[in-house]
Amino acid sequence: xxYRNQKNxxxxxxxxxxxxxxxxxxxxxxxxxxxxxxxxxxxNRFLDLASGQLCAVLGxxxxxxxxxxxxxxxxxxxxxxNFLSLPVMExxxxxxxxxTGDLKKSIFLSTGSEANECAxxxxxxxxxxxxxxxxxxxxxxxxxxxxxxxSSFGVPIASRPAVPDSHSILTPYCRKxxxxxxxxxxxxxxxxxxxxELGRDKDEIAAFIVEPIxxxxxxxxPPDGYFKRLKEFVNRCGALLIADEAQTG
Ligand SMILES: Cc1ncc(COP(=O)(O)O)c(C=O)c1O
Numbered sequence: 001x002x003y004r005n006q007k008n009x010x011x012x013x014x015x016x017x018x019x020x021x022x023x024x025x026x027x028x029x030x031x032x033x034x035x036x037x038x039x040x041x042x043x044n045r046f047l048d049l050a051s052g053q054l055c056a057v058l059g060x061x062x063x064x065x066x067x068x069x070x071x072x073x074x075x076x077x078x079x080x081x082n083f084l085s086l087p088v089m090e091x092x093x094x095x096x097x098x099x100t101g102d103l104k105k106s107i108f109l110s111t112g113s114e115a116n117e118c119a120x121x122x123x124x125x126x127x128x129x130x131x132x133x134x135x136x137x138x139x140x141x142x143x144x145x146x147x148x149x150x151s152s153f154g155v156p157i158a159s160r161p162a163v164p165d166s167h168s169i170l171t172p173y174c175r176k177x178x179x180x181x182x183x184x185x186x187x188x189x190x191x192x193x194x195x196x197e198l199g200r201d202k203d204e205i206a207a208f209i210v211e212p213i214x215x216x217x218x219x220x221x222p223p224d225g226y227f228k229r230l231k232e233f234v235n236r237c238g239a240l241l242i243a244d245e246a247q248t249g
Contacts, residue, residue, distance in 0.1 A: 004042035011041055033060035054247050112246035113141025116209060120145060123207035123240045131165040131205035131239075133198070137173065137217030140209055140244050149209055150216075167201055169194035171214055172222040183223045191226075191233055207240040215247040 011029045028040035036059055038048045076085050092106040109115045134149030147159035148166035170178040170190040181189045214220040234241045
């Protein structure tokens with residue numbers, strides 16, 4: 001198939017000046033998506049290996065999902081924050097059925113950053129503490145608090161100063177071990193060093209927020225047994241552990 005880029009560029013020429021370039025966007029203007037394929041204005045088709053922003057878990061435009069969205073839009077599209085709608089309550093109930101342990105309550109938000117902010121605020125209320133910590137190579141979102149515990153892209157001027165009481169712990173990145181040790185003989189030295197570095201600050205941490213697989217930081221899979229030891233450490237601190245599953249699901 002010949003790659004074309006004429007209509008894409010025409011659209012950019014017509015509208016591009018009014019788009020805030022917060023990142024280097026691709027030329028391709030996406031006009032259609034179906035199953036695992038996306039199509040641009042010039043008819044170029046791509047296999048979408050990223051599932052959109054990692055969210056099209058049913059494939060793009062699954063007919064059942066489209067039907068549910070259209071039907072619901074005919075009934076209610078929007079209500080004030082002080083009201084709930086029936087599908088929200090049904091979805092919470094279904095999640096409670098499949099969630100493990102005593103995870104029985106849900107809140108539905110629009111973005112991963114919002115979900116993490118909300119989890120963190122709940123942790124602060126629960127623990128009556130103000131601190132938070134994330135991995136040195138973690139990424140939890142674009143909001144100011146999340147950028148304060150996300151160091152994977154450095155800390156650009158737009159994210160400074162960090163929210164007070166933000167901390168980090170070493171990423172369990174065995175291939176490039178941050179403490180030059182060897183797994184499993186290391187006995188999770190990275191955690192022990194992190195604990196020492198936090199010192200007394202650890203007693204003020206409400207929650208540690210971590211990705212099960214550190215994604216933006218380099219698709220790093222922590223070694224077996226790491227999360228058990230992390231949970232023990234978090235318990236010792238009297239803090240909560242938030243699993244940011246925005247990418248892993
Ligand atoms: C692990 C992780 N957490 C949080 C976020 C933030 O999600 P959102 O961009 O929907 O705010 C992302 C986004 O890519 C992510 O990868």
